[in-house]
């Protein structure tokens with residue numbers, strides 16, 4: 330479905346991602362583990378095609394065809410969706426309007442009310458609310474995830490969908506991820522929660538913009554726990570780990 334071939338991204342001349350190779354199959358959940366500043370969000374933005382995150386090298390293939398030069402809108406048309414950290418761009422819309430936005434021209438599987446239900450927000454209380462600062466951080470995160478569900482993506486890039494979400498509500502996040510997969514989506518899941526990462530079919534560990542390992546989630550988590558978390562040289566991968574993949 331998706332293949333990253335040796336991609337590299339630089340910012341102000343500094344390499345942020347280096348020789349990243351990644352394959353995500355149809356309906357696969359692939360989680361990305363990495364300490365702060367390893368390049369996870371950069372990977373997400375490059376994949377979505379944000380203009381400031383163009384590749385310096387490598388290629389992104391979607392169903393075997395290069396999408397490296399496609400715009401965000403063109404990638405969105407293919408079914409690639411990014412859950413933005415903050416739905417700031419939609420300030421002022423009602424939650425109902427915001428959830429409808431991604432459904433235009435589509436035969437949607439879930440209504441906006443059903444999407445809110447799935448993230449644990451009561452539609453009668455939230456559909457008429459405005460997307461603005463009166464929503465709490467956790468509510469905004471959930472509404473963002475509801476918007477991803479409403480869009481029926483083929484690839485959902487979820488950048489820390491669980492940040493700022495309390496432990497009880499994590500079940501809603503996990504439920505939405507399962508629903509997305511059941512409806513046919515593949516998921517790139519960036520998370521710091523081991524419990525959420527464990528849902529993945531495969532996981533990759535990122536350090537200083539390189540993939541140290543891709544494997545089963547328990548293998549990747551073990552490497553992350555044993556080598557990355559205690560590492561004193563944050564974002565300086567040990568030479569032997571670089572060849573661990």
Ligand SMILES: Nc1ncnc2c1ncn2[C@@H]1O[C@H](COP(=O)(O)OP(=O)(O)OP(=O)(O)O)[C@@H](O)[C@H]1O
Nearest residue numbers: 340341343345363364365366367368369370371372
């Ligand atoms: N526009 C930019 N200019 C310069 N450096 C940048 C820019 N964007 C990102 N970086 C740097 O690239 C590195 C990777 O950033 P990124 O946001 O991708 O990390 P991350 O793994 O998502 O981190 P976190 O877990 O903290 O969200 C960081 O060192 C960051 O400071």
